[in-house]
Amino acid sequence: xxxxxxxxxxxxxxxxxxxxxxxxxxxxxxxxxxxxxxxxxxxxxxxxxxxxxxxxxxxxxxxxxxxxxxxxxxxxxxxxxxxxxxxxxxxxxxxxxxxxxxxxxxxxxxxxxxxxxxxxxxxxxxxxxxxxxxxxxxxxxxxxxxxxxxxxxxxxxxxxxxxxxxxxxxxxxxxxxxxxxxxxxxxxxxxxxxxxxxxxxxxxxxxxxxxxxxxxxxxxxxxx
Amino acid sequence: xxxxxxxxxxxxxxxxxxxxxxxxxxxxxxxxxxxxxxxxxxxxxxxxxxxxxxxxxxxxxxxxxxxxxxxxxxxxxxxxxxxxxxxxxxxxxxxxxxxxxxxxxxxxxxxxxxxxxxxxxxxxxxxxxxxxxxxxxxxxxxxxxxxxxxxxxxxxxxxxxxxxxxxxxxxxxxxxxxxxxxxxxxxxxxxxxxxxxxxxxxxxxxxxxxxxxxxxxxxxxxxx
Numbered sequence: 001x002x003x004x005x006x007x008x009x010x011x012x013x014x015x016x017x018x019x020x021x022x023x024x025x026x027x028x029x030x031x032x033x034x035x036x037x038x039x040x041x042x043x044x045x046x047x048x049x050x051x052x053x054x055x056x057x058x059x060x061x062x063x064x065x066x067x068x069x070x071x072x073x074x075x076x077x078x079x080x081x082x083x084x085x086x087x088x089x090x091x092x093x094x095x096x097x098x099x100x101x102x103x104x105x106x107x108x109x110x111x112x113x114x115x116x117x118x119x120x121x122x123x124x125x126x127x128x129x130x131x132x133x134x135x136x137x138x139x140x141x142x143x144x145x146x147x148x149x150x151x152x153x154x155x156x157x158x159x160x161x162x163x164x165x166x167x168x169x170x171x172x173x174x175x176x177x178x179x180x181x182x183x184x185x186x187x188x189x190x191x192x193x194x195x196x197x198x199x200x201x202x203x204x205x206x207x208x209x210x211x212x213x214x215x216x217x218x219x220x221x222x223x224x
Numbered sequence: 225x226x227x228x229x230x231x232x233x234x235x236x237x238x239x240x241x242x243x244x245x246x247x248x249x250x251x252x253x254x255x256x257x258x259x260x261x262x263x264x265x266x267x268x269x270x271x272x273x274x275x276x277x278x279x280x281x282x283x284x285x286x287x288x289x290x291x292x293x294x295x296x297x298x299x300x301x302x303x304x305x306x307x308x309x310x311x312x313x314x315x316x317x318x319x320x321x322x323x324x325x326x327x328x329x330x331x332x333x334x335x336x337x338x339x340x341x342x343x344x345x346x347x348x349x350x351x352x353x354x355x356x357x358x359x360x361x362x363x364x365x366x367x368x369x370x371x372x373x374x375x376x377x378x379x380x381x382x383x384x385x386x387x388x389x390x391x392x393x394x395x396x397x398x399x400x401x402x403x404x405x406x407x408x409x410x411x412x413x414x415x416x417x418x419x420x421x422x423x424x425x426x427x428x429x430x431x432x433x434x435x436x437x438x439x440x441x442x443x444x445x446x447x448x
Contacts, residue, residue, distance in 0.1 A: 020355055097360045098336070101385070105332030112326050114333055115342045122343065131244055136321045160384030161325070 010036045011045070013053035013060075016069055025052075025069075061086050071095060072202075093149040100153030103198050104161065110224050111137045138162035143194035145187070145210070146201030147175055154198050166190055184210075188218040196224050234260045235269070237277035237284075240293050249276075249293075285310050295319060296426075317373040324377030327422050328385065334448050335361045362386035367418035369411070369434070370425030371399055378422050390414055408434075412442040420448050 016025050022038055029036040045051060045063040052067045053060065056076045060066045061084045068076060073090040081088040109115050113134050120127035140163055144155045147169045155165045155177035167178040168190055174181050182190045187210075191197055197219060201207045240249050246262055253260040269275060269287040276291045277284065280300045284290045285308045292300060297314040305312040333339050337358050344351035364387055368379045371393045379389045379401035391402040392414055398405050406414045411434075415421055421443060425431045 097362050097386075098358075101332055101360050101362070102336050102338075104385070105329065105336050105338055108325055108329030109333060109338055112322075112329050114326075114329055114338070118339045118342050119346065134322075136325050138321050138325070157385055161328070161381055162321075 007034055007049050007065075009047070009049045010034050011039045011043070011048050011051045011063075012036060013051060013055070013057065014038060014040050015053050015055035018054045019069065065089070067091075096149050096153040099150045099200070100157045103154040103200075104157040107137050107142070107158070107163075107196050107224070108161075111135050111140070137196075139164060140195040141166065141193060142196040142198060143168065143190050144178070145197065145199045146207075147178065148200070148202070151198075151200035152177065154200055163196075166194070187215065191215060191218045191223075192220065194223060195220070231258055231273050231289075233271070233273045234258050235263045235267070235272050235275045235287075236260060237275055237279070237281065238262060238264050239277050239279035242278045243293065289313070291315075320373050320377040323374045323424070324381045327378040327424075328381040331361050331366070331382070331387075331420050331448070332385075335359050335364075361420075363388060364419040365390065365417060366420040366422060367392065367414050368402070369421065369423045370431075371402065372424070372426070375422075375424035376401065378424055387420075390418070411439065415439060415442045415447075416444065418447060419444070 010029065012022065012026050014022055016022055026036050026038050039051075041057065043059065045059050045061075048063040050065040050067060051060055051063045052069055054069050061080060063086065065087045066076075066081070066089070068088065068090040071090060071092050071094055073088070076088060078088065111134065113129050116129065117127055137158070138161065142155075142158045142163045142165050144151045144158075144165060145168045147155065147167045151167065151169075152175060155167060155175065159165045159177040165178050166180045166182065167175070168182045168184055168187060170184060172181070199211055201210065234253065236246065236250050238246055240246055250260050250262050263275075265281065267283065269283050269285075272287040274289040274291060275284055275287045276293055278293050285304060287310065289311045290300075290305070290313070292312065292314040295314060295316050295318055297312070300312060302312065335358065337353050340353065341351055361382075362385065366379075366382045366387045366389050368375045368382075368389060369392045371379065371391045375391065375393075376399060379391060379399065383389045383401040389402050390404045390406065391399065392406045392408055392411060394408060396405065423435055425434060
């Protein structure tokens, strides 16, 4: 938006429930001087400053601003918004911390066999794995495919744990968490040198089938 | 050891098998110009430069140097070694990386519910936890009790993941991974403010019963 408008009336479409308890979503605005109401379908948005929604609705085009509460906005007809002159925003970056922590948590679990301990815990069995099986992620090589907000979140945490992090991205823009940067043309080479491969690229026509049987073949036998 | 002696003959006592494949232990010395042999019980150690062992044996006192292959050496009679003038060393620090990674791995698993996903995976069930249940460890407070090699290993990794790390130790010596340092006298206060409490103190007469019912009472209901 190039012009500034004061936000007085916000509507929250009940489809946010797909991801959040809808009442909690509305209550989160309590501290602000904004009238916030939860709405269902069949409303007019002519006098609505802004609407936050998970799902798209044609009538949103009449609102002053439409915000998609998720990172992915492929369900919204961006061309129609452009034609109507209605600003459409999304929640890029919202998963930075969660995805980074999940990825690092899984690498540590796989290396230290935490999932196996869990299985044995469920059976009330004491478990001692073979000496050679568990390993430490420190100094192991992680290849992060895609270095957007999410990829950076994974790379930064892995780097902080002492892993050797290499990245694959189309642009040549480097980032401090990554020791080496590769072009997607060298995908097989970089995959073959890694103990862990993390795919953090969006699903777009360009990334469709980026990883398939040949890429799994290129991975080392002991790679994750 | 104040005097230097050349190490020519190393014996590895078969009790190392408690922790390692014993042949692999001996093979690890292949690249060095040291004669290394695996021995059982009933040997004389008069002409032995050094012996590496998991378990204690009285005859080790005759060796030039005895190395315990674990961090804990409480099974060895340190007074007898002092009297005999036989140097006794242990493997302090050997678990720095493993313990640090396990502790951080478990915090991430508990926060992101990786153990629950594992349970459902075993049942081939798709699992979506309640929105409020998983959380991120970033900005959560971890209290590390004991800041030796292991405690530091935990604190450093937690700090790197953006956690707020406080420590409890007897000495006033600070460490960069810890934002605040507490004396054991303030244990209940610091435990009460933490989301995670990690006990990384050795079991000694002073730490015996350091954590008991009252300390669990002092912890927050949602703390781990």
